[in-house]
C-alpha cells in the first residue's frame with residue numbers, strides 16, 4: 001500500500017514574515033492524524049525557520065535541490081549532510097526549472113539522487129516532457145530516458161528508495177494541468193518500466209494542481225499524490241489539495 005504524499009514546492013517565493021503566517025496556518029489546518037503525508041519545501045534560507053515551526057507537527061520538510069559535493073570550498077552549494085542536519089526528510093532532484101535554468105544534465109541528477117540517499121533522506125526525482133516532445137509523440141521516450149539514467153546509476157533498488165514526480169513542463173505554472181487520463185497514462189508507463197519494484201514507488205503528479213483538479217487526479221490508480229507549486233503558497237488551497245488525497 002503506497003501512502004499518498006503531497007509536497008508543497010514554494011520555489012523562490014516568500015520571506016520570513018509570510019512564511020511564518022503560512023506555516024502557522026498549515027500546522028493548524030492540517031492538525032491531527034491523516035492518511036496522507038504532507039511536506040513543504042521553502043527556499044534554503046528558510047529551512048531553519050520551517051524546521052522550527054514544523055517541529056511536533058505532522059508536516060515534514062523538503063529541500064528544493066542539493067549539491068553532489070560533500071563539503072569544502074564550493075561556494076553557494078548546500079550539501080546533503082547539511083539538509084539532513086536541518087531536518088529535511090525529502091529533497092527534490094531534477095526539477096525542470098533546475099534542468100532548464102541551470103543546465104542540469106542526466107548524470108548530475110543521478111549523482112544528486114545518490115547523494116540524497118546516502119544522507120538517509122528521500123529523493124524526489126522530477127521528470128517531464130516539453131510541449132514539443134508531447135506534440136512530436138516523444139513523451140514516453142523522454143520520460144523513459146530521464147528515468148533510466150537514474151536506474152542505471154542507482155539500480156532499481158536504489159530508485160525504489162525515492163519518489164518519482166511526473167511534471168509535464170507544459171503544465172507547470174500555466175494553469176493547464178494534465179487531464180487525469182494524460183497523467184495516468186504516463187504514471188502507468190513509469191510503473192510498467194520499473195517492473196515489480198515499481199509497485200512500491202510513489203509517483204506524484206505536478207503541474208497546475210489546484211483544489212478543483214486534485215480529486216480527479218487522485219482518483220487514478222497510479223497517481224499517489226502531488227507536487228504542488230503555485231497553489232501551495234495559499235495554505236487553504238494547499239490543505240484542500242491534501243484533503244482531496246485522503
Ligand SMILES: O=C[C@H](O)COP(=O)(O)O
Pocket residue numbers: 009167171172173174175206207208209227228229230231
Ligand atoms: O514543483 C512544482 C511544479 O513545478 C508545479 O508548479 P505549479 O503547481 O505552479 O504548476
